[in-house]
Amino acid sequence: MYLTREEERILAGEEGEARAKALEVIVKVGEAVGAERLIPIKHAHVSGASYMTIGDAGLRFLARLAESGAMFSVPTTVNPVSYDVEEPGAIPMVRLSPRIVKAQGEILRALEAMGADLILTCTPYYTEVPRRVGLREGDSVAWGESSAVAYANSVLGIHTNREGGPLALMAGIAGRTYFYGAHDPEWRKPRVAYRLETPKVLDETEAGVLGEVIATQHRDEHPPLLDAPLGGEAALKELSAAVGSAGSLAMVHITGVTPGDPGDMIEEFVTMDYGDLARRMEDLAPGFEPDILYVGCPHASIEELRRLYRALSKAGERAGGRTVVSISRSLYLQALREGLVEKLKGLGVRFVRDSCLIVSPFSGSARGVRVATNSYKAYFYLSKKGVEVGLAPIEALPKLVS
Structure with missing residues (x-):
């Protein structure tokens, strides 16, 4: 060298x-x-x-x-x-x-x-x-x-x-x-392109499941090229988390999102059908009333907190009292300044800074506990540790509590 x-x-x-x-x-x-x-x-x-x-x-x-x-x-x-x-x-x-x-x-x-x-x-x-x-x-x-x-x-x-x-x-x-x-700029140029045929913009849970599909299917050493409508920042975060947990991908070149020229090295085109994604979503959907509603894996964004507050405001304190949010200390302080922390705590939400359910002793203490989350990564790791987990977007989580 x-x-x-x-x-x-x-x-x-x-x-x-x-x-x-x-x-x-x-x-x-x-x-x-x-x-x-x-x-x-x-x-x-x-x-x-x-x-x-x-x-x-x-x-x-x-x-x-x-x-x-x-x-x-x-x-x-x-x-x-x-x-x-x-x-x-x-x-x-x-x-x-x-x-x-x-x-x-x-x-x-x-x-x-x-x-x-x-x-x-x-x-x-x-x-x-x-x-x-x-x-x-x-x-x-x-x-x-x-x-x-x-x-x-x-x-x-x-x-x-x-x-x-x-x-x-x-x-x-x-x-x-x-x-x-x-x-290496040459490594970053995809050779396999994936296109999702879908009638809708994907929420964060669908993006996570899409990440699972790509991570388990992609075999080329170069990153995949993805053409799919992802619904905002949370979807990008959850796609990234899913390809890293379900597989070992370090990158997905997302059309319209990823900076840089993807080049013209595409050798294979793969078309995916939304129906397959929807069926996997059904498999992962909570078939139970959860003990914990979990948001923040990876750590939550301010926009996710805003969405959660809107969703919980309609559902009431019963759902809020079961909700756990993991977040960075930095964004917690920002949310505190915006009044989001006070509003969410008023509905019973618990905040965990510096940690999360994955890297804490939670799974060792949570046998028999049922968790519903919007995070594929949380589903992936908690389920491997014996926790019963279901997947649903933020807006649907409070509706799971009767």
Whole structure:
């Protein structure tokens, strides 16, 4: 692999042993995939920060890094953790053990000691981070949250591979990643096009199911080209989350949405029928009255909160009292300023910041609990953990409560 003089100097340890080790990891991974050089990154987003995800082994790894003097060399943010840091009891049906609280605190202190910005959200694109860092179309980053990776590439035109949490961590310390995959403009040009024949604009749940279909069907190494009418920001977020959870796609080139020229490399055209999508929606629809209505996987947007308030206002406090919203602390403060928090809490809604039902101890405490959500990603992961889950758009969720 070709290295610049600066990269050779870092690898030689002239900027500290920790940064040299981090760059060594990036170089070895790059060589393994055939990358010929490295590129600087403007930002890193580290996943796998929840103690429920990484356990004691991950905690020890981070603690050793921090003790060695490792520091992030580019702005670096962090994914959700095991609980709401300021209100640990916010997650319903969960009793946090002192051991989890202590371990999670040590993880956060280690990351903060290395210079991380503890935004604790899976939607860094909703926060002030892109503006503060100056992220623009074509910039390279190293993000480790699969839904954010797909959203960055597909909606924002920011370039990032789907990095594992440790690799995003190393990239943040090194300030470099390998030039491969989504960082390569040629890789970003689709060779297989999917067109959905549909009489309607897709809501977020339909977009999520469409993401499942594409993720399980697409086999080409290049991203798919998608021609489908997606109904706004929530649909784009849920499509991105679904292709990252049901499969391993880092990008979908969405006609009319994704920045950049898709090129003229299309070799195969696939037509999909809405009827197939509708039948899958029927399979996933709640066949029960839910104990919990869940919105915010990935973390909720302000527009989703507005939609939820309108829906709950018609249904009353019974539905509101069963509703849980997970959201970034940043957007929670914005919603607080707009009066949305007060309005939703007035209907009984519970807010969970910094965390979500997926990476918290919820699934271990929720045997027999029934959840209805607008998120395919929440359905995918909660159902794998033994929770009964049904899928419905925000407007339909309150109607499930009698």
